[in-house]
Amino acid sequence: MSRPTDFFNYKNGILTSDGVSLADVAEITGTPVYVYSANALLQPLRELQKGLEGLDSMICFAVKSNSNLGILKLLASAGAGMDLVSGGELFRVEMAGVDAKKIVFSGVGKTPGEIMHALSYGESGIFSFNVESEPELALISEIAAQMKTQATVALRFNPDVDAKTHPYISTGLKENKFGVERQEILQIARNLNKYPGISLKGISIHIGSQLLSLAPLKDAFARLKNLIEELDALLPSPISFVDLGGGVGITYKNEKAPSLSQYCELIQKSFGPKALKKRAPLKILIEPGRSISGNAGALLTEVLYRKMRKSKDFVIIDAAMNDLIRPSLYGSYHEIASVLQKQSNGPKSKVDIVGPVCESGDCFASDRSLAKKINQGDLLAILSAGAYGFVMSGNYNTRPRPPEVLLKDGKFQLIRERENYEDLIRGERFFEEPTSSRKKGRK
Ligand SMILES: *Cc1c(COP(=O)(O)O)cnc(C)c1O
Secondary structure (H helix, E strand, C coil): CCCCCCCCEEECCEEEECCEEHHHHHHHHCCCEEEEEHHHHHHHHHHHHHHCCCCCEEEEEEHHHCCCHHHHHHHHHCCCEEEECCHHHHHHHHHCCCCHHHEEECCCCCCHHHHHHHHCCCCCCCCEEEECCHHHHHHHHHHHHHCCCCEEEEEEECCCCCCCCCHHHECCCCCCCCCECHHHHHHHHHCHHHCCCEEEEEEECCCECCECCCHHHHHHHHHHHHHHHHHHHHCCCCCCEEECCCCECCCCCCCCCCCHHHHHHHHHHHHCHHHHCCCCCCEEEECCCHHHHHHHEEEEEEEEEEECCCCCEEEEECCCCCCCCHHHHHCCCCCEEECEHHHHCCCEEEEEEECCCCCCCCEEEEEEEEECCCCCCCEEEECCCCCCCHHHCCCCCCCCCCCEEEEECCEEEEEECCCCHHHHHCCCCCCCCCCCHHHHCCC
């Protein structure tokens, strides 16, 4: 189970990760800045690789959780494949040199251009499309046929289980927009000859994010197995892979998230050779995002002001909701640590830690206990910011987005520059008044 401070600890009184002092990073890059620990990224990947040993498996990192090229390259070099949800992400993995046969493409709204790009990626297209509707299947078939190829696809099954997570990140109920219902999948399988450009080889699921129990997954796996048995009887050649999605939760505060080894055990038990005695083994894909990147990142920020109030103080920092939107969007909790350990000593008081953006929702923590010493110029680290952090950032209030830094073996490198003011207006232009209409002879 990954915790916020697994890879961010005090060494010689300074918050340190991968042997790098975060005070040093802040001094060189300025704040706010995202930092990621290479060790923290690689450890869960290795844990999953080990847990799935003995299976024909592929671990496809959910690019949307953290799509920096430096991170993608690091994970791909350690054996990860990639799970995408857009053409932009396809471009990113291409730039990072990811092998076509390790790429799956998910998402409910793939465009013709994105489908074409994925079919022409590498030598013969990506490993698979996770298809979310019959019209999408029809379009992929048509495009593949035009390109004189066949697209390997998995249908995304909506197993109608409640992931018991935040409604915004729950995706496996039949009222959600995601996936295809069981009856419809069977119908598609019966009429597969309507789709000459399609090679249906897999079934995928993804029931939600930040799952804190394996029970809904277990439920979904059972329904998936059941569906596959029925499909085997219908299809000319049996299903060859299942994609089990992502979604294993992490600890942000004190939630008890399932460990990755427990998760892998469930997969082994559900889809390992012992569980599938009657049929050929299935290749197993998983799409972890947050469980790899979540606790591998922190957002370093400096205190701009401590605004004293009778009721409670406001600690105003130089990071804002445009940099990390999770607290504003989901009300999510992030541990906030002082970079200098000595600043966290002594009496504490309840404060609100807020950004400079003109929205009351621009709040990272309310009624948080913080050392009274923390004041102007002090550095704080907002932990558990590696997933859905920078990738969800924007330029609201015309704020340049922060740089990203990778920490590895006692060294650190910029893997994305800080945006500057020029970046902020790139592509914008003044409206040109059309030349006077009178000259063209109109009244
Ligand atoms: C978002 C997403 C994931 C990753 O989810 P995490 O909770 O970050 O593990 C995996 N697969 C699909 C299809 C997704 O949309």
